[in-house]
């Protein structure tokens with residue numbers, strides 16, 4: 061059996077021209093553009109004729125109205141507006157509302173828009189549907205750990221169907237920010253640290269939501285966020301500035317947004333951060349030069365919540381009018397909750413400060429998406445019965461969650477062997493920990509319309525399996541003890557000694573203890589939840605150590621939205637599972653993995669640090685002149701050499717690295733081969749497609765069926781600009797029966813072998829590539845090829 065992996069993206073293949081910056085208002089409109097259109101629907105002539113005809117009838121105020129968005133529901137940012145939305149919509153003074161949920165609620169405003177406003181222009185309804193709408197799937201960081209684009213497209217599909225039923229035609233997803241700093245709370249919303257994997261998954265999110273056809277009644281427009289480089293917030297502090305070279309911006313941070321645009325994304329959301337001193341929400345370089353001119357994006361850009369008015373705090377203008385002008389001219393077409401486009405743009409157009417064509421262009425881009433979605437023909441949402449999860453919803457949520465659970469460690473225990481999967485010897489199980497029975501935490505942050513009443517906890521799932529043989533003791537709270545919340549609220553830290561003692565007693569009565577520990581999904585992960593400490597919060601570490609001290613075998617199930625600092629557990633607990641926040645069917649899925657009904661196949665997409673001081677920690681480091689043990693390209697330093705690039709008190713390497721994840725079987729890798737020892741530089745530059753293939757045989761050397769994520773890493777050993785010590789450039793999920801082998805091929809071409817040089821040009825150069833294939837970023841099976 062042979063598997064040939066399709067190149068996952070062509071996101072880097074566009075020819076980049078460096079052209080002088082121009083304001084958004086000066087960009088050519090559709091009719092004059094001969095550029096390739098990533099979304100053919102938005103570029104279609106017939107659609108644009110309708111847009112132009114409508115634009116001609118619109119007053120300046122009506123055009124500005126299209127660029128305005130308010131939250132007419134709950135607030136997902138500071139001080140939500142409290143205006144008369146009925147009246148604003150009737151005047152055509154709002155083009156979109158967010159956080160309006162439910163068919164009746166949406167229809168209420170849509171009736172006003174299409175029946176009472178002068179030009180009957182329908183509204184866009186936006187919402188944060190992030191990992192499911194009603195059916196809650198695992199958080200995005202967990203979904204990414206599946207390394208399965210098809211699975212993610214399926215999640216997006218279900219979410220889109222449910223969102224449309226809820227009146228939402230525009231989702232603020234996917235979040236494709238590269239996240240390399242575990243202190244940043246929003247790492248949970250991301251696909252992790254790698255641009256290649258991030259791009260592949262970004263593409264599948266867009267395809268799942270939009271189906272390549274926005275006019276289908278169950279498609280939703282996406283908003284790819286947060287543009288750009290929001291994940292690189294300095295020191296992992298949310299909303300903080302980012303500062304990086306153009307090479308890093310283009311090579312590491314931009315590819316997933318570009319992949320999403322190439323997949324036809326209808327909209328993007330501009331981010332809160334500044335990039336090299338220029339706020340992303342008023343940044344002509346990213347919003348116009350890169351997005352419009354280089355990537356030929358025809359959709360529109362909405363600001364993040366209040367990000368236009370926050371430009372005042374960024375100190376790039378003396379007043380609201382100035383910063384609103386800067387945002388609009390840079391290419392932010394819609395102002396989410398900033399209330400500055402609504403109040404300052406008209407006067408500036410009248411005074412000649414802002415050319416009217418700038419407003420026209422923003423309105424044009426927004427109207428294109430409305431026409432493409434078919435909202436003029438079908439503005440309303442049919443009212444359907446209240447949601448209750450179907451068997452199909454539950455089955456999908458359970459299967460998806462099981463694919464996201466990472467087996468971090470499964471060392472044999474003396475006299476018992478590997479603890480997982482749990483066998484017959486585990487008659488009585490003590491389930492311990494504050495997250496063992498918390499339905500709300502199973503859902504994760506940004507749970508949209510997910511409801512805890514539909515969530516299955518681990519306690520429920522294990523009770524179904526074990527009945528009276530399950531003992532349960534929470535042990536402590538997630539947040540009790542010396543943790544952030546207690547300190548911030550000035551409360552005395554609760555003393556959990558009594559409940560820890562209870563948990564210890566439960567463990568003593570059991571054959572094995574399962575500890576469900578981690579973070580509070582709501583309070584400690586997601587937006588505005590940066591942390592300086594990454595260990596188990598509160599008294600959970602104390603609980604873990606107390607239970608381990610009983611000598612009973614311990615399995616640690618982590619429920620976290622980020623890599624946790626678990627050095628003690630890594631050294632002393634034999635079996636560790638990372639379950640993230642696994643969604644509505646999370647309890648069942650974790651139990652499926654613990655009991656071996658599902659053989660785990662997920663792999664980390666973020667590096668787990670040994671100590672928080674290593675952050676930002678990621679595998680694709682640039683080389684140094686004084687490499688140390690931990691630099692993947694070099695053998696451990698042989699002597700006690702002081703002058704190395706390392707910490708004096710900790711290893712450089714991750715505790716669990718990118719790509720890491722175990723299985724209940726073992727996979728063995730053959731010697732990788734290349735189809736050509738040398739590739740012609742000119743052939744690569746011609747960009748006609750794959751120029752060579754790396755192949756490897758992978759065998760299931762164990763006794764149960766399993767799925768391996770086969771990963772291909774490259775190192776460019778000599779280039780005009782230094783290149784990472786390893787970079788992922790291919791992956792494939794391969795399912796193998798015991799004893800079965802498969803031959804896996806990875807095609808490589810310009811997309812995989814090019815990089816950005818000091819002139820910000822995407823180039824290939826003569827060099828030798830080292831190649832590794834294996835089951836993690838530590839892969840050792842090696843070969844090489846040359847580019848000449």
Ligand code: NOJ
Nearest residue numbers: 136137188232285364365
């Ligand atoms: C702020 C968040 O940064 C963004 O991700 C979200 O989509 C908007 N608020 C709307 O809720």
